[in-house]
Amino acid sequence: MFKLGKITVPLLVAGFILSPVGGNVTAAELENESPTINWDDVWSSIDSNSNLSNSISFGSISTGSDISTFIWGNLADAKTTLSSGSGEVKSTGITKGKTLLTSTSATTSLRMSGMGIITGSKGVALGKFTATSEVSTTNPSGLQSWEGLTIHTATDSGTLYESKTYDYGSY
């Protein structure tokens, strides 16, 4: 579903990098009343064995070719698209984030007028990856009205964003 492309994962064995250092209790023992996070030991232990590469390329979609097979039109659209073919009706919803810590989601449901609801796959993605949700069903013979509804959400720094997109058609 989510293709990482040519991601390189240069993580060395964590146990090696994070070789034990002396106790963590340093400044914290002085009577500092204000809540604090004592980061220093972590940093120094990393630095002293510094073999970490900066070349990790998480978050970039280099080609997008694997993802675009799901999508009609533009990769960056948050939209619902209803389509039909080979006796099936299909609805697809997509959402895409921009920053490392943004989560996005898309869930699509399909409904034939007057009938029950069919829920689709649930797409949740991080950063610049695209959250895709898709649902399809066999189209009974005869012209029917279909509705596809996608709920798009994203969270970033205390804020939950939301929208709904909709498409309908008779197939």
Add this chain to the structure above:
Amino acid sequence: MSIKFLFMITLVFIILVGCSADETLQINSSKSEQVITDIKTTNEFRLLDSSKDIIESSEQFSQVKAFIPDSNYMESQNVQDGKFSYIKLEKNQSTVLGKIILENKTNNYMEIQSFFIQGNKIAQVKTINSEKWNFYVTYNVKPNSSVEISVEIKWDNEGINELTFFPLDHSSPIDRYNGGNLSLIRYFVLDNKININNTDLINQSFNLDNKSEISGFFPIPSWVGNDDKEVEYVVEQEKLFTKNPISKLKLDAIPYDTEIDILLIDELGNVSLMFEKVKIKKNQSTLIPLDSEVLNELNIKKYFIILNNRGKDMLFDMKALDLKLKPFTTTYQSVIEFYMESNSNHLSGE
């Protein structure tokens, strides 16, 4: 017929209890000066307008539900090119101040019932100038308008250091809480000294097994029946029911190990811890059976809240990400509504 009656009774009960327990339900019509200073309505969409920096989309997002703590309590750490924001309290501070921000750029009302949860317990809330503590704050936002509600939230220094904001949307589509949509905001709260040692980060690190393709980032929940297949849904009178009864909660496979806790919350703000430290093994989906006693108690609308990386682990996750000891953040929170079995289906099956 009898079920319908039960629903109505339940509904009336919820409305009655809601009104008596929560004066802020009356916010819209109240003329009280106190309340007015706590509630600011505008026609601006400050957060929505900034969403184009965060989400790429041709279609603008149309709604925002946010809890923004008072800036005096906010701190942040850089995590690679992103920013991790958390709440910092003074020692022995017993409340958190902040604003619930609701923006509604649609032509419909948006009715939001806001819950705050510290760790595994409901955190009581009130508008700043009010005296009465409540289990939630409900506000019905007019079409094409925004509101900022200044609130104070009780904080227990002995409790778990995370604060979860659950803006339950009563005006959303019936399958809004199907587990796939993001529904919660969770803050790490620094209220004491924290020393991070290497083990904390080792526990948070993982690698992608040299696979270029992963099935998913997070353990997304779904409901399955006795056959371990996802249940099917029907709509009756604009409510969602399942065709066959739910027997297990399924969590999607993820490429790392983690542990999750599951809370249950109802619309009155009763929160209980249902499962603790459920082990999730990488690359395989997880089935969590629900025993029949639990299921029998689910006779009013209830929501399952799925959380991992509790409290300090949220911070460790971010630090591990910043140091590139993991390819992406694994801190996850989601909501899935428990859906009742369709009654008509049940009868026809007998």
